[in-house]
Amino acid sequence: MSLLLQVENLEKSYGGVHAVRGVTFSLEAGTLLALIGPNGAGKSTCFNMLNGQIKPDAGTIRIDGKDIRGLPPRAVWRLGVGRTFQITATFSSMTVRENVQVALLSFHGLITRVFGFAGTACRAEAEGLLELVGLTSQAERPCGELAYGDLKRLELAVALANQPRLLLMDEPTAGMAPKERVELMRLTAEIAREKGIGVLFTEHDMDVVFEHADAVMVLNRGQLIARGTPLEVRRDPQVRAIYLGEGLLYDARHREGSAA
Numbered sequence: 303m304s305l306l307l308q309v310e311n312l313e314k315s316y317g318g319v320h321a322v323r324g325v326t327f328s329l330e331a332g333t334l335l336a337l338i339g340p341n342g343a344g345k346s347t348c349f350n351m352l353n354g355q356i357k358p359d360a361g362t363i364r365i366d367g368k369d370i371r372g373l374p375p376r377a378v379w380r381l382g383v384g385r386t387f388q389i390t391a392t393f394s395s396m397t398v399r400e401n402v403q404v405a406l407l408s409f410h411g412l413i414t415r416v417f418g419f420a421g422t423a424c425r426a427e428a429e430g431l432l433e434l435v436g437l438t439s440q441a442e443r444p445c446g447e448l449a450y451g452d453l454k455r456l457e458l459a460v461a462l463a464n465q466p467r468l469l470l471m472d473e474p475t476a477g478m479a480p481k482e483r484v485e486l487m488r489l490t491a492e493i494a495r496e497k498g499i500g501v502l503f504t505e506h507d508m509d510v511v512f513e514h515a516d517a518v519m520v521l522n523r524g525q526l527i528a529r530g531t532p533l534e535v536r537r538d539p540q541v542r543a544i545y546l547g548e549g550l551l552y553d554a555r556h557r558e559g560s561a562a
């Protein structure tokens with residue numbers, strides 16, 4: 303596996319708040335890395351630096367060896383950094399297929415040629431992506447009618463339309479039922495492995511993190527305090543201390559017991 307993302311000594315302060323301190327990590331293509339930490343740990347700030355929304359004070363961010371630090375979001379997106387958000391950003395009056403078509407038109411630089419509807423442009427490509435995320439049967443429905451779990455799949459298809467090398471997922475399963483969470487993350491992992499996409503995701507649901515991440519890193523007060531396999535991180539005493547009262551300790555015992 304090749305090293306896709308390399309982050310070194312990333313720093314960001316807001317006035318007196320040192321939000322991200324010396325964060326260093328890497329991500330291999332085709333793997334899922336979870337970034338966890340309590341509220342205010344600096345997760346969103348890290349994400350916003352990785353996709354160009356916030357300029358780091360210091361540090362380097364390399365995608366396939368190219369330093370992207372300080373580039374604007376559009377340029378970062380063009381280099382293959384996609385992002386999904388906690389609140390889905392789709393066009394509710396368009397059909398599911400049209401939403402993916404519009405994303406594809408944008409990716410192919412054709413968006414200025416369509417005025418409000420996608421017609422037949424990129425249709426076959428859109429249908430291929432809908433098949434990939436299991437939404438073929440929903441293709442002609444207005445997106446505003448979709449169940450929440452399907453909306454999240456659509457959001458994944460829209461993100462994939464840009465052929466990302468790195469996909470940043472902001473709490474991908476927030477608001478979903480447990481069964482839907484498992485399905486979405488299994489699908490994401492399958493697609494990431496098949497297409498060699500690196501996925502970095504934040505998540506508050508520890509079940510999702512420990513089931514689906516290849517590696518987990520823990521941020522606390524802007525600093526990475528642990529990085530390893532899900533099992534290593536679950537067993538880390540510092541991580542356990544931070545997550546006491548948030549379910550991790552119980553969860554870890556429960557899982558280790560059931561794995562034994």
Ligand SMILES: Nc1ncnc2c1ncn2[C@@H]1O[C@H](COP(=O)(O)OP(=O)(O)OP(=O)(O)O)[C@@H](O)[C@H]1O
Nearest residue numbers: 316319320321339340341342343344345346347348
């Ligand atoms: N625009 C801003 N101006 C000032 N302080 C900020 C700003 N954005 C974030 N912070 C502060 O930086 C720190 C890290 O915030 P951040 O939102 O990155 O954490 P987080 O881990 O994403 O939290 P959450 O899980 O609640 O979303 C916090 O102390 C926060 O109050």
